[in-house]
Amino acid sequence: xxxxxxxxxxxxxxxxxxxxxxxxxxxxxxxxxxxxxxxxxxxxxxxxxxxxxxxxxxxxxxxxxxxxxxxxxxxxxxxxxxxxxxxxxxxxxxxxxxxxxxxxxxxxxxxxx
Amino acid sequence: xxxxxxxxxxxxxxxxxxxxxxxxxxxxxxxxxxxxxxxxxxxxxxxxxxxxxxxxxxxxxxxxxxxxxxxxxxxxxxxxxxxxxxxxxxxxxxxxxxxxxxxxxxxxxxxxx
Numbered sequence: 650x651x652x653x654x655x656x657x658x659x660x661x662x663x664x665x666x667x668x669x670x671x672x673x674x675x676x677x678x679x680x681x682x683x684x685x686x687x688x689x690x691x692x693x694x695x696x697x698x699x700x701x702x703x704x705x706x707x708x709x710x711x712x713x714x715x716x717x718x719x720x721x722x723x724x725x726x727x728x729x730x731x732x733x734x735x736x737x738x739x740x741x742x743x744x745x746x747x748x749x750x751x752x753x754x755x756x757x758x759x760x761x762x
Numbered sequence: 763x764x765x766x767x768x769x770x771x772x773x774x775x776x777x778x779x780x781x782x783x784x785x786x787x788x789x790x791x792x793x794x795x796x797x798x799x800x801x802x803x804x805x806x807x808x809x810x811x812x813x814x815x816x817x818x819x820x821x822x823x824x825x826x827x828x829x830x831x832x833x834x835x836x837x838x839x840x841x842x843x844x845x846x847x848x849x850x851x852x853x854x855x856x857x858x859x860x861x862x863x864x865x866x867x868x869x870x871x872x873x874x875x
Contacts, residue, residue, distance in 0.1 A: 749810065
């Protein structure tokens with residue numbers, strides 16, 4: 650069965666510093682990996698995805714993520730955090746053999762001025 | 763391009779009452795999902811439609827929840843009778859294909875008293 654884990658409930662970072670939000674996954678087939686962001690009282694917004702190809706994926710708002718097959722990880726990164734990046738971030742995985750998209754429990758990112 | 767539309771945005775009901783949520787996906791998106799997001803948790807898939815057929819409803823509490831997607835476009839999710847633990851945000855999403863990202867609506871927040 651497919652699953653995804655976000656080991657940190659919250660990540661705190663100072664504005665201007667790099668940030669990393671961690672995600673590991675488990676699937677039986679080829680993984681399709683996604684990151685979403687959720688602002689208060691809003692739906693989820695797509696940030697980026699990995700389907701195949703280059704392991705480093707670039708997405709919206711300066712975010713990027715690195716697919717690591719050996720470590721079954723897909724960590725979200727940004728070189729320089731902004732206060733406006735403060736939100737709830739969800740990693741999601743879809744087993745390439747199905748259409749089912751499973752979400753992690755979410756990581757709250759807090760960027761301090 | 764219009765996004766995923768959901769209504770109502772907010773609903774407060776007493777336990778044992780019924781409620782219905784409506785979703786209109788992005789035009790042309792064959793796959794539609796309903797997720798339940800309880801406060802502090804990641805979205806949990808309730809049901810997935812491909813056109814007007816059900817692909818996965820393994821986590822739908824069928825004794826009280828029902829969903830339909832007539833004509834393969836709009837969808838409704840119904841809860842009858844509601845329980846206190848059904849208090850959550852109900853998110854509707856659609857996608858064009860299995861490699862594509864999901865597009866989410868703003869969600870319908872249900873409070874059961």
